[in-house]
Amino acid sequence: MVTTEPGFFLMGNKYNYPLNSANDLGMSSKYGLITKREDYTISFLFYYINKCSNNYRISCPILFTSYRAITLSKLIELHRAVMIQISPEHALYIGIELMKAELSLIIDHDYIQN
Template identity: 35%
Template sequence: MDNSYCLIRVSINQKIVLYYFDNNQKVKNINYPICFTSYSANLIYRLLSIHNCFQLCSISHILYMSQELYKAELCLIFNQNYIQD
């Protein structure tokens, strides 16, 4: 099981924001996220592939994040609210 999790949001200014929390990196019980922001899911995919923390994620976790990023981009295109599963 992964010791990390992601929150995906669509910001007010029409951007996809992915917050990555790594539970292995706690400093004095404070867990700060790494934030990835872009206008499209494809650019987020590129950012994630460059960052080394996602190379340790399980395949199922990566597939889930891909699905959620795609949904977030569709919500931007169709001007709908995004709710992460």
């Protein structure tokens, strides 16, 4: 299960910090994680990874939470630090995933980010 709670999980592997080995997994240095939370909200955790010597560190994690995908997308749009990091193609992908997460809340199904 993917979660944004302390002790982050990704693809069944547990990390002490969110994706502290992301580049070792072949992931890009920018990453967004969309989750459906137990309080019936959708969250979008965005962060980018900066390399410091031989270690990777998380720089500026930003968490957005809302009950609706449209509100969440508007919050993301207003955050300049996030918008300069996201390409138009990635913004479309995020929008699709936010709508899938909201739909999973409405019909009470599990949500898995694609």
